[in-house]
Structure formats: C-alpha cells, structure tokens
Amino acid sequence: MSAVNEKKVAALEAVKFIESGMNVGLGTGSTAFFMIEAIGEMVQNGLHIKAVATSNETEKLARKLGIDVITLAQAKRLNVTIDGADEVDQDFQLIKGGGGALLREKIVAHNSDLNIVIADSSKSVKKLGKFKLPIETIPFATQLIIKELEGMKLSPVQRLKDGEHYRTDENNDIIDIDIWDADVKLTTLEQQLKTIPGIVETGLFLTTTNIVIIGEGDQAVVKKR
Ligand SMILES: O=C[C@H](O)[C@H](O)[C@H](O)COP(=O)(O)O
Numbered sequence: 001m002s003a004v005n006e007k008k009v010a011a012l013e014a015v016k017f018i019e020s021g022m023n024v025g026l027g028t029g030s031t032a033f034f035m036i037e038a039i040g041e042m043v044q045n046g047l048h049i050k051a052v053a054t055s056n057e058t059e060k061l062a063r064k065l066g067i068d069v070i071t072l073a074q075a076k077r078l079n080v081t082i083d084g085a086d087e088v089d090q091d092f093q094l095i096k097g098g099g100g101a102l103l104r105e106k107i108v109a110h111n112s113d114l115n116i117v118i119a120d121s122s123k124s125v126k127k128l129g130k131f132k133l134p135i136e137t138i139p140f141a142t143q144l145i146i147k148e149l150e151g152m153k154l155s156p157v158q159r160l161k162d163g164e165h166y167r168t169d170e171n172n173d174i175i176d177i178d179i180w181d182a183d184v185k186l187t188t189l190e191q192q193l194k195t196i197p198g199i200v201e202t203g204l205f206l207t208t209t210n211i212v213i214i215g216e217g218d219q220a221v222v223k224k225r
Pocket residue numbers: 027028029030031032083084085086096097098099100101102105
C-alpha cells in the first residue's frame with residue numbers, strides 16, 4: 001500500500017476519538033488533510049464539534065467542508081488535537097514544521113487535553129534528525145540567528161519559496177537546521193535554541209504527544225504513552 005494510503009489509514013483511526021460537543025484542534029499537512037476530510041464527512045452526518053485550525057490552509061479546507069471553525073481564544077481549551085509529523089520516535093517525540101505550521105501547531109498542542117499524531121510508516125524513526133529541524137524566526141533577527149547557528153555547527157539554511165524567503169502564517173521566517181550530529185540531548189538543544197532572541201519556536205515536540213497512530217499497510221498501529 002502506498003504512503004498516501006497509510007496516511008489515510010492513520011487518519012481514519014484517529015477520528016474515532018472525536019465525539020459531539022468536543023473542541024477539536026486540526027493539524028496541517030497532507031496527512032492531516034485526510035483527517036479533516038473525514039471530520040467534514042462526520043459533520044455532514046450530524047457530528048457537532050467546534051474546531052481550531054493550525055494554519056490558514058487548514059482553516060480554508062475545514063470551512064469548505066462545513067466544519068465550524070472558531071479561534072483558540074473562543075475555544076479556551078481543546079479536548080483533542082489530531083496532527084501529522086515529519087518524524088516520530090519511539091518516545092513520542094516529534095519533528096514538525098515541514099509545512100511551516102509549527103508555531104500554531106505547538107500552541108494548539110499545548111492547549112489540548114489529548115494530542116494524537118498520525119503518520120505513515122516512513123515517518124517512524126529510531127532517532128530524530130534525518131529530517132531537517134525547522135525553526136521559526138523573526139525576520140528582523142534571521143540573518144544573525146543563522147550566523148549563531150553556524151557557530152553551533154547546525155548547518156542552518158533559510159527556507160525559500162519561489163526564490164523568495166518563505167513566510168509563515170505569522171509572517172515569520174523558517175530556518176531548517178541539521179541536528180543529526182548534535183551531541184546534546186534534545187531537551188537541552190530545545191532549551192539552547194529557545195534562549196536565542198528572535199527564535200520564536202522550534203519544530204521539536206518533545207512532551208505533548210499522548211497517542212501515535214501509524215498507518216502500516218492497511219493497518220493502523222495505535223501507541224499510547
Ligand atoms: O508544518 C507542517 C506540519 O508540522 C505537518 O504536520 C508536518 O510537516 C507533516 O506533514 P505531512 O503530513 O504533509 O507529511
């Protein structure tokens with residue numbers, strides 16, 4: 001079975017956790033797409049939920065499918081959030097942000113009682129870091145942060161789109177860094193990065209995930225923390 005279908009297998013398992021009356025966080029990306037599509041269908045069939053979107057793209061899709069989208073402030077707290085990941089390890093740690101949505105995704109995950117991550121089997125790794133870690137930076141500081149990250153031997157590369165600097169929904173930059181050979185623990189690395197002024201957030205999600213659902217062929221493998 002192709003990776004695209006494994007994404008759908010994981011997504012369809014995850015939406016079983018959703019019940020009427022819930023506030024639901026909607027992730028971003030090609031895996032989250034299948035989850036949003038499934039929720040749209042459930043709403044058509046009578047499910048009543050309110051949703052908070054982690055990106056403009058997700059919000060647009062959700063509204064198109066008839067899902068009631070509210071702000072995080074209106075929701076106050078989320079019952080469950082379902083989101084994708086670029087990599088997930090055995091300890092429920094993630095790299096996210098390949099699609100540039102890491103900042104809102106991390107805020108939504110932090111404000112959610114239950115965080116479910118869905119992925120195809122290619123995303124499941126023993127060690128995080130083959131995927132370059134995205135970090136979101138304030139444009140005013142980006143070039144100096146790149147110099148600092150070069151000094152930390154993290155091979156920073158500013159993300160581009162159509163030859164221009166990529167801009168997030170919050171109008172920030174993304175720098176992708178190589179953490180594969182970083183000789184510090186991920187928690188330490190996260191702390192080090194967050195102390196650099198101008199780094200708004202990193203794509204390391206180390207503690208928020210409660211459930212990981214991996215599509216393996218036509219099976220959904222559910223792992224609970
Ligand atoms: O910024 C994007 C998000 O973190 C996505 O959830 C992540 O990049 C995985 O995306 P996809 O499901 O398209 O591989």
